[in-house]
Amino acid sequence: MTRPIRVLVAKPGLDGHDRGAKVIARALRDAGMEVIYTGLRQTPEQIVQSAIQEDVDVVALSILSGAHNHLLPKVVELLKNEKVYEEMLVIGGGVIPDEDIPGLKESGLAGIFTPGTPTQATIDFIKENLKREL
């Protein structure tokens, strides 16, 4: 029996805008995924504990505050410390300048989706890059 893909949609940092996160949450739901939404202003520690307890396949981070170079790698680092990174696909989205993307990928984010990306592209990316079997 196959199960739905479980995705944690989280908003690290201090910006209070979750429209993007909600749009992607909705799109993933409509693609048949189970989306766990954590709410605004999450610390990397909170996100990682949620990811562990929810046993998700994907951690999707939406960030608009400009602190992505600090917060996104921090989430990856904590996931690694907890030994769950090998099983979880970590992706990011939001207002992220092109020049920051290579560095973020190097730090362990599998994909970065900037404004204008069709939601279908994110859905396909998730389905093709899951790290563990359903």
Add this chain to the structure above:
Amino acid sequence: MNLAEGLMNKDKRAAARLITLIESNDTEAINTLSRLYKHTGGAHVIGITGPPGAGKSTLTDKLAKELRQIGKTVGIIAVDPTSPFTGGSILGDRVRMADLYTDAGVFIRSMGTRGHLGGLSKATLGAVKILDIYGFDYIFIETVGVGQSEVDIVKAADTVIMIMVPGLGDDIQAIKAGIMEIGDLFAINKSDREGADRTKVEIEMMLDYNHSDWRPPVLQIVATENKGVKELLEKIQFHREYLQSSNRLIERRRKNSEIEIIDLVQDSLMKRVLQKDNRTEIEKMAKEVALRKLDPYTVSEDLINKIINY
């Protein structure tokens, strides 16, 4: 990672993974639960139910915080509906519990109903057992927002809290036959709003018809402001003491176990009925029934006999 061992050693990753496997009906995970079943029964399992928007998540968050202050550990299972059309869901109960995410004495798991009716998912009972084996003192099960007939929670919990809000008016009348019968405690949330007193009177009047020796207390609370939460917790503990006196807890769990066994037998039988050979057989017979050469009653009876004798 050995999941059974991890669970016994309070490894949250093991608990989380086991819940995923139980949700997928994994045979090995079921065997693990079966082996560790003797370690369940220690937790006080509390069901939180009520209509959508009544404040179930907020109240769960506040009750969990009260319990943490007195050093108790808390597991939370929050169920939200799965779309019957896409199979997807947005599980958002966590949002109200953000302060608890990093608390080592708390575990929160969101579950989609995945097509199951009744207010819970099919795997909710299994998830409760996993958290019980882990060793949480209290386990909260938050149901989906309920209407009239989602009463599964009563099979899963020792204590059921029914959350109401003022202003439902005649709706109380409409739902009294179903979910109103399963509350061990009633909490009228958002009681700073107009109509809270009337709601209390209406619920009390309804409870007057109730002839059990437990009279459900009706409390007025404002969960967001933490008003009445401590009192509610006292009543929860009072209910637990009531259950423990003269074997009522065992009797309640006996009843629930009976239902659980019947449900498991039903599931297992259905799985066998619908396995491939039988499906082909059913398709063949359906044609005969359509042509009125056979009748559906005989066909189904024959099929059942075949499975039982198998």
